[in-house]
Amino acid sequence: EIKNLEEIFDQKIARDEKIEPKDWMPEKYRQTHIRQMSQHAHSEIVGMLPEGNWISRAPSLRRKVALLAKVQDEAGHGLYLYSATETLGVSREELYEQLHSGKAKYSSIFNYPTVTWADIGAIGWLVDGAAIINQVPLCNTSFGPYARAMVRVCKEESFHQRQGYEIMLTLSKGTKAQKEMAQDALNRWWWPSLMMFGPTDDKSTHTAQSMKWKLKRKTNDELRQQFIDQTVPQAEILGLSIPDKDLKWNEERKSYDFGEINWDEFWQVVKGHGPCNRERLQTRVNAWENGAWVRDAAMAYAEKNAERKIK
Numbered sequence: 001e002i003k004n005l006e007e008i009f010d011q012k013i014a015r016d017e018k019i020e021p022k023d024w025m026p027e028k029y030r031q032t033h034i035r036q037m038s039q040h041a042h043s044e045i046v047g048m049l050p051e052g053n054w055i056s057r058a059p060s061l062r063r064k065v066a067l068l069a070k071v072q073d074e075a076g077h078g079l080y081l082y083s084a085t086e087t088l089g090v091s092r093e094e095l096y097e098q099l100h101s102g103k104a105k106y107s108s109i110f111n112y113p114t115v116t117w118a119d120i121g122a123i124g125w126l127v128d129g130a131a132i133i134n135q136v137p138l139c140n141t142s143f144g145p146y147a148r149a150m151v152r153v154c155k156e157e158s159f160h161q162r163q164g165y166e167i168m169l170t171l172s173k174g175t176k177a178q179k180e181m182a183q184d185a186l187n188r189w190w191w192p193s194l195m196m197f198g199p200t201d202d203k204s205t206h207t208a209q210s211m212k213w214k215l216k217r218k219t220n221d222e223l224r225q226q227f228i229d230q231t232v233p234q235a236e237i238l239g240l241s242i243p244d245k246d247l248k249w250n251e252e253r254k255s256y257d258f259g260e261i262n263w264d265e266f267w268q269v270v271k272g273h274g275p276c277n278r279e280r281l282q283t284r285v286n287a288w289e290n291g292a293w294v295r296d297a298a299m300a301y302a303e304k305n306a307e308r309k310i311k
């Protein structure tokens with residue numbers, strides 16, 4: 001019977017039909033979705049922290065409102081993604097436990113510090129720009145709840161990207177000191193942004209299988225190249241230079257060639273040794289522990305209400 005179910009599943013994938021939570025699916029399909037979707041959810045939630053750092057110090061009310069809205073959107077993205085992951089039969093508590101114990105991964109990019117206001121611009125422009133390139137193809141991923149969550153997430157990401165680019169544009173047209181601050185932020189965020197797409201295809205554990213299952217629709221290297229090709233002209237408009245001496249237009253490939261990524265740095269950050277890994281996790285754990293009384297109060301209230309109804 002499994003054979004039969006597997007055939008039905010394979011045919012659905014081949015026809016680009018969505019797999020829904022109650023459909024039969026191979027156990028490994030379920031597991032790899034829990035892995036990728038929960039890592040994605042954790043990234044959204046941890047991703048609030050580097051930017052949250054600047055809400056109280058945004059340079060104007062307008063900037064503050066936009067940043068606040070963006071950080072709130074990220075909380076929303078995390079919640080859709082946790083809910084979508086729960087449809088695969090894993091509980092929210094278990095997912096949180098994996099994050100808080102340091103077992104679960106989240107995107108390497110959020111382990112870097114935000115030291116100046118220009119970092120908020122660079123994050124919106126580069127990090128959210130990379131997120132859009134990575135996530136637009138996921139609107140077409142094979143698992144229904146993930147694909148549907150991505151549609152709204154991508155719309156909101158494009159607002160995030162624009163708010164970041166606008167900050168960079170303002171700074172790069174500003175005083176000499178402001179332009180230098182924008183260049184410094186680009187210098188620090190460029191390479192970590194390229195690392196967001198994950199290891200090269202030949203070193204990527206999951207890409208081949210995830211492409212077959214149409215969980216991933218483009219490979220890490222394809223997405224990284226697309227990001228570079230799209231972002232270089234944007235840097236030119238800003239009048240800023242990309243910190244890569246090997247970056248060069250390749251007429252034959254109609255794409256940019258680029259320098260070697262520091263993969264040692266990437267793996268160090270992924271393994272928990274980046275500049276802010278400890279601080280990020282500790283902040284999440286504290287938030288969870290300090291919120292215990294709210295959860296307890298909500299439970300006590302629900303119990304009282306249920307009792308009242310029985311009487």
Ligand code: ACO
Pocket residue numbers: 035036039040041043044047105106107108109127128131134195196197198199203204205206207210220270
């Ligand atoms: N940061 C941390 N870990 C990473 C990163 C990264 N930037 N890239 C890859 N890894 C991890 C993978 O999770 C995997 O670890 P695991 O086997 O323990 O799960 C390992 O490195 C090998 O990588 P791949 O085999 O290439 O993993 P995968 O096929 O899952 O591809 C990718 C990685 C591209 C990030 C994919 O999971 C994806 O597209 N995820 C959805 C998008 C997402 O999570 N974005 C988060 C940042 S965007 C934002 O939140 C604003």
